[in-house]
Amino acid sequence: MKSSRSILFLLINTFLFVMCLYVSHIRHNSKNDLNLQILYLEKPLILNDSVVNKLLTQNLSGKLLLKKDDLDLNILENQMKSIPEVENVEFYIDLEKNLFLSITERKPLFKVESSPPYFSDSNGILFKYKSLDSSGIPSFKTSSSTLSLGTTAEFIKNLKADVFLNNELETIFLKNNKYEIKLKSYDFKIIFGRPTSVRKKIKKLKVFCAYTNIRDSANIYTKINLSYDNQIVASTS
Incomplete structure (x- = not known):
C-alpha cells in the first residue's frame, strides 16, 4: 500500500514538474514574441500585408518565427531584398518588442x-x-x-x-x-x-x-x- 502511494506521489510530482516547465517555456516564448507591423513608404500598387507575409514565408527557410532571441535582422533584410517585387526594406525593433518592416515597392514603369x-x-x-x-x-x-x-x-x-x-x-x-x-x-x-x-x-x-x-x-x-x-x-x- 505504501509502495502504491509512493508511486502515485512520484507521478503527481513529476506531472506538476513537467507542467511548470511547460508554463515557464510558454511564458518565455511569449515574452520573446514580436508583433510584425508592415509600413509602406508609398501607397503600394502590387503588395499588401497578405502578399508580404506570404513572401516572407516562401523566401525564408522553414517557418518564420518572430522571436526576439532568434531573429537576425540582416538575414531578414537580405532575404526580402532578393524578392523581385521589393526595391528596398528595413527591419527594426522598438522598445515595446514591435518588429517593423519598412518596405519600398518596386514601381512598374x-x-x-x-x-x-x-x-x-x-x-x-x-x-x-x-x-x-x-x-x-x-x-x-x-x-x-x-x-x-x-x-x-x-x-x-x-x-x-x-x-x-x-x-x-x-x-x-x-x-x-x-x-x-x-x-x-x-x-x-x-x-x-x-x-x-x-x-x-x-x-x-x-x-x-x-x-x-x-x-x-x-x-x-x-x-x-x-x-x-x-x-x-x-x-x-
Whole structure:
C-alpha cells in the first residue's frame, strides 16, 4: 500500500514538474514574441500585408518565427531584398518588442509583352505582372529573347519625363535595335530610331501632333520618322 502511494506521489510530482516547465517555456516564448507591423513608404500598387507575409514565408527557410532571441535582422533584410517585387526594406525593433518592416515597392514603369507578361522598373528589373489599373503604364514589345532591358528602361523613363508623353505613350516597339512608339490619341506610326537626342525628337513629335490638331489635311499621314536631324519625314504609306 505504501509502495502504491509512493508511486502515485512520484507521478503527481513529476506531472506538476513537467507542467511548470511547460508554463515557464510558454511564458518565455511569449515574452520573446514580436508583433510584425508592415509600413509602406508609398501607397503600394502590387503588395499588401497578405502578399508580404506570404513572401516572407516562401523566401525564408522553414517557418518564420518572430522571436526576439532568434531573429537576425540582416538575414531578414537580405532575404526580402532578393524578392523581385521589393526595391528596398528595413527591419527594426522598438522598445515595446514591435518588429517593423519598412518596405519600398518596386514601381512598374512599363509592361513587357511576353508569355507570361512582366513588369519592369526604371532599372530594367523584371518582376511579376499583376492586373491593375495600368492606364499610365505603357507596353513594350520586341521579338528579341535575349534583350537586356536597361537601355529600354532608360529610354522609356526619358519619354515619360515629358508631361505630354507621360499621358499619351501607349506602346513601344523595338525592331532591329531601333524604336517605334504608338500614342493613344494619334493613329500614325512614329519611328523614333535609336534612343539618342531624345529631347529634340520629343520636341519634333509634339510640334507634329499640334500641327495635326489644327490641320485636317495632316491626318492623311500614316507614319512619321523622327530619326533625321532637324526635320520630320512624314509619309502616307
